[in-house]
Amino acid sequence: MSLRVLIADDEPVSLERLRLSLAAFSDIEIVGSATNGEEAMSLAECTPADLLLLDIQMPGRTGLEIARELQGPNAPEVIFVTAFADFATEAFEVDAADYLLKPVKQDRLEEAIQRARRRRSPTGGAGTVSATQTVRPPVETGYEHEFWIRKRDGFLRVPVDQILRIEAARDYALLHTDTNSHILRITMAELERRLNPENLLRVHRSAFVRPDTVARIERNDSGVTRLHSHDGAMIEVGPSYAKRVASALGVPLESAKT
Template sequence: MMNKIRALIIDDEELAREVIRSFLEKDDTITIIGECANGFDGFKEINEQKPDLVFLDVMMPKLTGFEMLELLEEPPVVIFSTAHDEFAIRAFEQNAVDYLLKPYSQERFVDALARAKAKLALEGQAGKALTGVVEQSREHSGTLSRVAVRTGSKIQIVPVGKIRYLEAMDDYVKLHTEQGVFLKQDTMKHYDEHLPAEDFIRIHRSYIVRLKEIVRLELLGKDSHVVFLQDGTQLSVSRSGYALLKEALGF
């Protein structure tokens, strides 16, 4: 006998979860292993239960579906659900990811489920498609107001206003914040393009700093500068970073 597909439902709207549950209960190839009302619980359940299939709401208040997926090491096959969101739908379609536009019919649900089942039979394809969707969502995210980071098995939300500076660490970015230091697999380019330009400045290929953290700039040698931050931290400044600092600080 074929093993049943283990499904998890993540949506902050109770009615939306009820609709998905009622449709799934009519399919004897599916077993529902849980329901979550937010991305934090969803992240925990995915890591602990390892579902085959997840029904994931895109826009949730505490943690969006995309933010949650960014932090998963082994994402399952996902069927997204969203209210009218032109960008998200374009991203889903370009990456051949299944999605449901709320409100949807049972027929549309069954169609998305059939495609998800086909993906489950093609191991490795789902992760590639999800990566594409998450990357597109990040590129069109506008100015960042928060960063979701993973600390062990937990997720923490870091408000951009709490970031002091960022440091490049190979394939990771180290966020130095008022709440502590966090590592996130990411690129400095992403933060350079999406942090508030009036608050942060790229002083070096390895450093992006909040302007208010800088207390002084010193010359160390010919064309060699360093900034001192409020807590005494010293960071190197490149030639291009020095030019940007001169403009930003007006000297």
């Protein structure tokens, strides 16, 4: 079943790049495009769409304002595509499926779209645990078992066992679960102290990965190591973390080469 997508960006070059990136997906139909917030809102109200890819800072209305006005049980999923990390908190307060920073990498776009699909599926939803995960009972190890995420109307508990991947976003961390992303004001160094590496392994200065979600390890001729997860994400391993990651996954570095 095709995914109907509406895209909006006030920069023509960015809009065209997004259009070309989406052309790689055979089951995506672009049902409309807009170059300002008012046009995007009008299209969203009159054009059936499953997913909106919105820039945030646009003339007329911002992407955040559009997402707030469209919220409801039948609202389309929203992925923000922006050059600024500063709006991540507000983006996840309106329950965005993902938050992509320009220039958008194709693998991150694919991951975000897959997350949006899962959220729209009958079996999707917050709190879903991936089939690749094992929920473990809390053990007194000194490590975190959960994080409380501030939301507009209170706080949301996110168990560590539901987090698939963490990426840095300036002074914040994006906690990615199977169907949602959450933002937490914390440094990666602090996360490394508070997380059990058996559950979430630091693989880069700006990334953690749940080891049991890794489906494939790639190491090219230049020595760059990448992890491919079951949900389609691709995470680069920092050079100083490569041996540690290979050891944790039980894979000799030389056998990870493709």
